[in-house]
Structures are given as structure tokens and as C-alpha cells.
Amino acid sequence: MPSHDVLIIGAGLAGQRAALAAAQEGASVAIISKVHPVRSHSVAAAGGINAALNPEDSWESHAFDTVKGSDYLGDQDAIEIMTREAPNEILWLEHAGVTFHRNESGHLGTRAFGGASQARTYYVADITGHAILHVLYEQLMKHHETVNRYEEWFTTDVLLDDDGRCVGAICRNLKDGRLELFNAKATILASGGAGQAYKPTTNGLIVTGDGIAQAYRVGAKLMDMEMIQYHPTTLAGNGLLITEGARGEGAWLLNAEGDRFMESYAPNKLELASRDVVSRAEQTEINEGRGFDDGTVALDITKVPRRRTLEALREIVNIGRDFAGVDITREPIHIRPGMHYIMGGVKTDTDGLTTIPGLYAAGEVACVSVHGGNRLGANSLLDTLIFGRRSGEHAAKRALQMPMPSSPLSRLAETEREIDSILNREPGGPRIGAIKNELGETMNEYVAVFRDEDGLAKALEIVQRLKEQASKASIDDRGSVFNQDMIAAIELGYMLDCAEAIVVAAQERKESRGAQFRLDFPERNDDEWLKHIDITVNGAGPPKVSYSPVTITRWQPEERTY
Numbered sequence: 001m002p003s004h005d006v007l008i009i010g011a012g013l014a015g016q017r018a019a020l021a022a023a024q025e026g027a028s029v030a031i032i033s034k035v036h037p038v039r040s041h042s043v044a045a046a047g048g049i050n051a052a053l054n055p056e057d058s059w060e061s062h063a064f065d066t067v068k069g070s071d072y073l074g075d076q077d078a079i080e081i082m083t084r085e086a087p088n089e090i091l092w093l094e095h096a097g098v099t100f101h102r103n104e105s106g107h108l109g110t111r112a113f114g115g116a117s118q119a120r121t122y123y124v125a126d127i128t129g130h131a132i133l134h135v136l137y138e139q140l141m142k143h144h145e146t147v148n149r150y151e152e153w154f155t156t157d158v159l160l161d162d163d164g165r166c167v168g169a170i171c172r173n174l175k176d177g178r179l180e181l182f183n184a185k186a187t188i189l190a191s192g193g194a195g196q197a198y199k200p201t202t203n204g205l206i207v208t209g210d211g212i213a214q215a216y217r218v219g220a221k222l223m224d225m226e227m228i229q230y231h232p233t234t235l236a237g238n239g240l241l242i243t244e245g246a247r248g249e250g251a252w253l254l255n256a257e258g259d260r261f262m263e264s265y266a267p268n269k270l271e272l273a274s275r276d277v278v279s280r281a282e283q284t285e286i287n288e289g290r291g292f293d294d295g296t297v298a299l300d301i302t303k304v305p306r307r308r309t310l311e312a313l314r315e316i317v318n319i320g321r322d323f324a325g326v327d328i329t330r331e332p333i334h335i336r337p338g339m340h341y342i343m344g345g346v347k348t349d350t351d352g353l354t355t356i357p358g359l360y361a362a363g364e365v366a367c368v369s370v371h372g373g374n375r376l377g378a379n380s381l382l383d384t385l386i387f388g389r390r391s392g393e394h395a396a397k398r399a400l401q402m403p404m405p406s407s408p409l410s411r412l413a414e415t416e417r418e419i420d421s422i423l424n425r426e427p428g429g430p431r432i433g434a435i436k437n438e439l440g441e442t443m444n445e446y447v448a449v450f451r452d453e454d455g456l457a458k459a460l461e462i463v464q465r466l467k468e469q470a471s472k473a474s475i476d477d478r479g480s481v482f483n484q485d486m487i488a489a490i491e492l493g494y495m496l497d498c499a500e501a502i503v504v505a506a507q508e509r510k511e512s513r514g515a516q517f518r519l520d521f522p523e524r525n526d527d528e529w530l531k532h533i534d535i536t537v538n539g540a541g542p543p544k545v546s547y548s549p550v551t552i553t554r555w556q557p558e559e560r561t562y
């Protein structure tokens with residue numbers, strides 16, 4: 001049985017940063033990923049990463065922008081930590097080999113991003129996530145003696161002992177179907193978001209909410225689950241992202257009448273208001289008949305000098321050409337708000353500890369909560385790195401002071417039986433793909449930019465019916481080598497759990513704040529709802545709801561305008 005001080009599930013930016021930090025503390029580490037680490041979804045991150053590094057900027061300004069962006073739901077102690085530690089993290093990355101853009105004077109150059117009062121986004125063209133992920137992977141190689149990489153292994157469950165402490169996880173080697181129990185003194189979930197519960201989404205096929213559901217199933221609290229970010233600029237139909245970097249470089253949003261409509265919604269920040277504000281403005285234009293026939297508005301990147309677009313936004317030049325047949329350097333491209341990010345996740349403290357002893361979470365799977373009701377663009381990469389590192393350090397220190405726990409071996413046989421029961425389902429049952437499509441389309445219809453009680457009730461009813469169907473869905477591949485059919489069945493269960501938690505939390509919050517806009521409760525209501533909604537498992541029934549306070553250190557809630 002593999003035994004390690006620290007077991008990390010996920011090898012995106014949060015997981016790899018955690019692994020490096022834990023190894024540097026002297027811990028033995030296992031890092032597990034269902035895909036090769038550099039194919040983790042962090043590789044798609046485009047526009048950049050925020051830090052108040054310029055002398056004329058300050059962490060306080062970055063923190064205030066983040067608090068305001070969160071619509072005052074973000075916990076300010078966590079936001080202070082993230083923004084204070086950001087400049088050193090950028091320098092650390094630079095020294096490790098990330099080739100951040102430099103300006104004409106040779107200094108690290110920035111671009112503007114939404115909701116920020118300063119241009120403080122550091123970037124590598126529009127492949128920032130790719131650049132950082134590859135550098136972290138190289139750094140991990142230096143620690144090959146203490147960091148064991150389990151690439152293309154799939155975690156099915158996290159394990160608790162009889163006292164309710166996390167003692168490791170069960171994982172399946174995708175190459176041959178072998179199940180293994182991983183024993184660990186501390187386990188860090190770094191398994192990313194849950195975007196595939198929506199259709200379309202900017203998120204890749206692997207982003208299926210595994211860690212959120214696994215933690216929830218063993219009793220960990222989830223928080224802010226209702227807060228789903230719709231990014232303002234995604235392609236209709238396929239959901240592909242056009243980075244906010246385009247608006248940061250000067251692109252405009254136009255309706256079908258050619259009006260720069262953000263002038264009426266956010267006269268000061270225009271296209272660079274926070275994402276919830278811009279997405280709502282676009283959807284309003286579309287709903288009120290000022291959009292194009294394909295349910296979109298236009299992003300005009302021709303406002304950016306062509307040379308600059310070709311240098312700094314080259315990936316979206318390719319995306320425009322390959323997926324929309326548009327040369328973005330010469331004509332506007334049609335876009336609309338699309339599901340992009342989950343602000344909620346597994347509730348943690350500022351060292352990544354969840355409500356289960358021994359279980360940590362960091363990155364998009366977690367909710368610290370630094371994003372509250374709405375994440376600012378380029379704050380997620382920062383979140384993954386700061387809280388990935390802090391979790392790795394804390395978990396390693398904890399692990400080095402304790403003996404190896406013993407894991408309940410019987411659980412291995414239990415998981416084996418569960419997998420066999422999927423493999424042996426009667427043929428002819430409901431199709432996994434069809435259930436997933438209905439789930440995604442339902443979430444995108446009723447739990448999107450605008451919500452109301454009737455739509456949310458419908459969504460819950462459908463999600464619960466789909467849960468029932470999913471338990472009977474049959475698969476075609478009964479083999480053991482790279483059985484993605486069987487993995488898809490397990491992932492579908494995770495997405496359904498996440499979706500149920502999202503809908504229940506959205507029903508519970510009877511106000512509009514950040515990404516949650518309730519047509520039936522259109523105002524923010526600080527008197528009753530300046531609090532987090534926590535979600536916990538409740539046997540086979542619908543999730544249990546409770547509340548926790550928002551931490552306010554120095555910024556009292558104010559009216560939010562851009």
C-alpha cells in the first residue's frame with residue numbers, strides 16, 4: 001500500500017504548487033492526476049495573474065478591488081493574505097523560469113483586467129496558465145526523490161477512519177484498472193472546478209467536480225455554491241473563451257445596433273467592469289432585442305492595434321479563425337456570457353483545512369472564500385498558487401509530527417464492488433451522454449445569469465430525476481484498460497451532486513449579489529444575506545443548508561458601481 005506524508009489529488013497549478021511546498025518542508029509526497037499533469041485544466045488559463053507589484057500600486061488596493069468584486073461576500077482575512085503574498089509569488093515564479101511579458105523598459109509588464117483600479121495583471125501572451133504549469137512541472141522534477149507522481153490515476157473516494165479523520169484515498173490506475181488504497185497523514189484536494197455540470201462551458205471535459213463531490217460525500221462543508229461565474233466573452237454554441245485580456249487591451253462591446261452599451265451600465269469602467277456586471281449587461285441587451293439573431297452581442301477587437309493583437313492575443317486569433325471563421329484583427333466577433341468558473345467549493349480556512357481533520361483543499365475545488373459572489377479575472381491563478389502553497393506547507397508540517405494512520409482496507413473491496421456494479425449494469429439503460437447533456441442544458445437555462453424561484457424549482461426537479469436515471473445508466477466498455485466509459489459514469493455522479501448543491505444554495509439565497517441575480521429578489525440585502533450559505537450532505541435526501549458569517553476586517557459593504 002503506497003504511504004506518504006502528504007497525498008495531493010490533482011496536478012494543476014494548485015496541486016503542483018502544494019506538492020512543491022510540501023516537498024520543500026521535507027515531506028514525502030504523492031501527487032495524483034487523472035490526466036498527465038500538464039494537461040490539467042490550468043493549462044487553458046489565458047489572460048494572466050494579478051499582483052500589486054508596481055511601486056505605485058498597493059496590496060490594499062488589490063484587496064479592496066477583490067472585496068468589491070466579490071460583492072462583499074469574500075472573506076477579507078483570506079483576501080488580505082492572498083493580495084499581500086501575491087507580489088512575492090510572481091517574483092518566485094519569474095525566478096523559477098516563467099517568461100512573463102516585459103515592457104519596453106525591460107520591467108515586468110502588466111495589462112488591465114476587469115474590476116481592477118490598476119493594471120496589475122502579469123501575463124505570458126495569452127498562454128499564462130500553460131507557461132506557469134510547465135515551469136512548475138519542471139520544478140517538480142527536482143524533487144523526484146520525495147515526490148511520487150501517479151499520472152493517469154483516478155481518485156474515486158477520499159477515506160476517513162473511524163474517528164472521522166481523513167487518512168488517504170482510493171485510486172484506480174487508468175492504464176490497467178488496478179485499484180489501490182493510498183495511505184496518507186494529510187490529503188489535499190486540488191482537483192479543480194465543476195464546469196462540465198453546465199453546457200456549454202469554457203471548461204474542458206475533465207472538469208467534473210470530482211473533489212467537491214468527494215469531500216461533500218464524506219461530510220465536508222461546501223460554501224458559496226450558488227456563485228457560478230458567467231464569463232462575458234464566450235463563443236455561442238461551443239462556449240470557447242475569448243480572454244478578458246482582449247478587453248484589457250482595449251476591445252469594445254457593441255450591440256447589434258452598433259452601440260457601445262457598457263456606457264449605460266458601467267460608465268466609469270465600461271468593458272472592464274467586473275464580470276457579473278458585464279455578463280448581466282450583455283444578457284439584458286440580448287433579452288431586450290438589441291442582440292444579434294444568434295443570441296449574441298459583438299466584441300470588437302479591431303480597436304486594438306493589429307500588431308499588438310498578433311503579439312499579445314495570438315491564441316484568440318486562432319480561436320476566432322478556427323472556431324468562428326472570423327479574423328478578429330479585421331472584424332468584430334459574436335460572443336455571449338458563458339459558464340466559466342465556480343466561486344464556491346469545499347469550505348476551507350486560510351491554510352486550506354476543510355471541516356474534516358486531515359483533509360485540505362486548494363484551488364478551484366476550494367472556497368476560502370477569496371472570490372465571494374464574483375471572482376475578478378486573473379485572481380484565480382493567484383488563488384491556486386497562494387493557497388496551494390499554504391496548504392502544502394501546513395499539511396507537511398502537520399504530517400511530520402504524526403505517525404502514519406492505518407486505513408480501513410475493507411474500503412478497497414467496497415469500491416471494487418461499486419465499480420463492478422457499474423460494469424455489470426444491464427445494457428439498454430439510459431445513456432450517460434444524454435443525461436450529462438440534459439443536466440448541462442438545464443443548469444444553463446435555469447441557474448445562469450438570471451434566476452428565479454420557478455426556474456430553480458424546475459432545475460432541482462430535473463437534477464433529482466437525472467440522479468435517479470444516472471444510477472441505472474449503462475456503459476458499453478467493460479474492460480479494464482483506459483475505461484473512460486466507466487470513469488464517465490462516476491464523473492456524472494459527481495457533477496449531479498455539485499449541481500444539486502448549486503441549485504439548493506441558489507434557492508436559499510433570496511437576494512441578488514455577485515453572480516447570483518434573482519429576478520424575484522433583485523436587490524442586495526445585507527441585513528439578511530451578508531452571510532455564506534454552507535451545504536452538507538444529508539444521507540440520500542437533499543443537501544442540508546446552514547450559514548456562516550462573512551469575515552470583515554476593514555472594508556464595510558458599500559453600494560457597488562463601476
Ligand SMILES: Cc1cc2nc3c(=O)[nH]c(=O)nc-3n(C[C@H](O)[C@H](O)[C@H](O)COP(=O)(O)OP(=O)(O)OC[C@H]3O[C@@H](n4cnc5c(N)ncnc54)[C@H](O)[C@@H]3O)c2cc1C
Nearest residue numbers: 010011012014034042046047048155192363364378380381
Ligand atoms: C479557458 C479558461 C481560461 C482561464 N484563464 C484564466 C486567467 O487568465 N487567469 C486566471 O486567474 N484564471 C483563469 N482561469 C481559471 C483558472 O484557470 C482555473 O480556475 C485554475 O487553473 C484551476 O486550477 P486548479 O489547480 O484548481 O485545477 P485544475 O487545473 O483544473 O487541475 C485539476 C487537477 O485535478 C485532477 N483531477 C480532477 N479530478 C480527479 C480525480 N477524480 N482523480 C485524479 N485526479 C483528478 C486533474 O487531472 C488535474 O490535474 C481560466 C479558466 C478557463 C476555463
